Amino acid sequence: MSKRSVLTFAFMLVAGFASPLYAQGAGDSALTVEIAKWSIITAGFALGIGAGLAALGQGRAVAAAAEGIARNPGAAGDIRGVLLLGLVLIESLAIYVFVISLILFFLQPFSPKA
Amino acid sequence: MEKLEHPLWIVQIVNAVLGPLVRTVGEAMGHHFTSHDVIPVHMVMVLLIVAFVTALCVFVRSRLSVESPGTLQIVLEDGVGAVRGLLDEWIGPKGHQYLPLVATLGLFILLGNYMGLVPGLTSPTSSINVTLGCAITTWVYYHYQGIRAQGIVGYVKHFWAPPGAPLWIGIVYFPIEIISHAARVMSLSLRLFGNIFGEELVILVLFSLVPFLIPLPMMFLGLVTGLLQAFIFVLLSIIYLQGAVAVEHHEDEHGHDAPSGRQAPAAA
Numbered sequence: 001m002s003k004r005s006v007l008t009f010a011f012m013l014v015a016g017f018a019s020p021l022y023a024q025g026a027g028d029s030a031l032t033v034e035i036a037k038w039s040i041i042t043a044g045f046a047l048g049i050g051a052g053l054a055a056l057g058q059g060r061a062v063a064a065a066a067e068g069i070a071r072n073p074g075a076a077g078d079i080r081g082v083l084l085l086g087l088v089l090i091e092s093l094a095i096y097v098f099v100i101s102l103i104l105f106f107l108q109p110f111s112p113k114a
Numbered sequence: 115m116e117k118l119e120h121p122l123w124i125v126q127i128v129n130a131v132l133g134p135l136v137r138t139v140g141e142a143m144g145h146h147f148t149s150h151d152v153i154p155v156h157m158v159m160v161l162l163i164v165a166f167v168t169a170l171c172v173f174v175r176s177r178l179s180v181e182s183p184g185t186l187q188i189v190l191e192d193g194v195g196a197v198r199g200l201l202d203e204w205i206g207p208k209g210h211q212y213l214p215l216v217a218t219l220g221l222f223i224l225l226g227n228y229m230g231l232v233p234g235l236t237s238p239t240s241s242i243n244v245t246l247g248c249a250i251t252t253w254v255y256y257h258y259q260g261i262r263a264q265g266i267v268g269y270v271k272h273f274w275a276p277p278g279a280p281l282w283i284g285i286v287y288f289p290i291e292i293i294s295h296a297a298r299v300m301s302l303s304l305r306l307f308g309n310i311f312g313e314e315l316v317i318l319v320l321f322s323l324v325p326f327l328i329p330l331p332m333m334f335l336g337l338v339t340g341l342l343q344a345f346i347f348v349l350l351s352i353i354y355l356q357g358a359v360a361v362e363h364h365e366d367e368h369g370h371d372a373p374s375g376r377q378a379p380a381a382a
Contacts, residue, residue, distance in 0.1 A: 088346040092301060095308035102311075 028112050035111040043101040050097030057090045122234060125151060128158045156241035163225050163238065193221075197348065205356045212355055215255055219248060220348040223306065227340030230314050231333055240311040242303065249302035252351045253295075260358030269358070302350060309343050 065083035069076045103109065133152040140147060174187055183191070197217040201209035223239060230237030238244045261269045273291045274284035313336045320329040 084342070085346070085349065088305075088342065092305040092308075095305055095312070096301075098312055099304055099308045 032108075032111040035108060039104045039108050043105040046097055046104075047101045050094050054090055054094035058087055061086045061090065121151075122155065122236065124162075124234060125153075125155050125158045128161070129153050154241075154243075155236060156238040156244050159226070159229060159236060159238035160244060162235070163222060163229070166225070167221065193217075200349065200352055204352045205360055208359070209352070209355070212259065212352075215251075216348055216351050216355075219252065219351065220344050223248065223347050224341065224344035227310055227344060228337070230310065230317075231336055231340075237310050237314060239306055240314045242307045242311075245303040245307040245310075246299075248306070248347070249299050252302060252347075252354065253299050256351070256354045256358045259355060263359045298354060302347065306343055306347060309339055313339060 061083060065079050068079045072079075129151050136152050137147060140152070174190060177184060178187065194213070194217060197220060198210060198213055201213060201216065205212070226237050226239040226244065228237075229235045230240060239248075257269075263269075264272070274288055275281055276287070279287075313332065317329050317332050317336065320332055
């Protein structure tokens, strides 16, 4: 399949999923259900990707810190300080994704207020 | 979000005692109270922390002794010494004037984080209002200290270009600095809020599934992350203070061209 046909197919698939949007005003509760469904899917994926990538970054930081301490045990205190600071800063990025997921999941800010 | 928890009895007691007074004062100033509880949960917890810390300090003050200090005095002195050591390490001896705000924030956040693990209480820091308050306090404080240390012209000049860079770089550098400083408020508040609220949410869910023994590992993790988040908030406040204050020694006549203490990583 050519790339153009794949893209057209994907566009039609996504547009088909959003079909209740086309019912102007008649399906308010259907729109809420649609938005709730997409919010849950998005929140799950966002959190999975965010947590996974943050874990990768933290793993690299811990590995570098462990190697640094192994090479120079006298600097263990300094390295531990840098490690903790770096870990918390990386983790805060995962926390931002978590907060957005919470907002999407529980508050659903874009569904029409019944 | 549906109410996963029942109302805490201490919140209801405080609302019964102080509620009518706050309601009359608030409505006299034109504020309409929406929810049933006039004083929200996080405010009651903050008042609890204030009362506890005041009582603790008065108690220790009455038993201060240089020759034979009690255990509590030794612990508190160690805490103050630890924060002072951090200030010394990052800002230098001039940093001791910032000890009151930084140490109070650290103690407040530490106690706030640990209150969530006590049954019958909840963390005030699990509410975005409290963490945003702490973050805005730190933000306003370090800008104020920076202006006080360098004068407003010198302080704004450091937003335009880092020291030693040509002046035209400000066109690119100024928006980056503005965005970076504004992001500090968001990052400080959201980091603390997300950690503590998320941990409380997970413990809540675990309690609603298996109330016996299973939430314990999560609560132990809550002990670790509570301490870590308080320490990180204090450390980041000190780093922002250093960024705002410690650049003034660049043209010292004695030849010291760098402030004592290490340089901060690019902390957003």
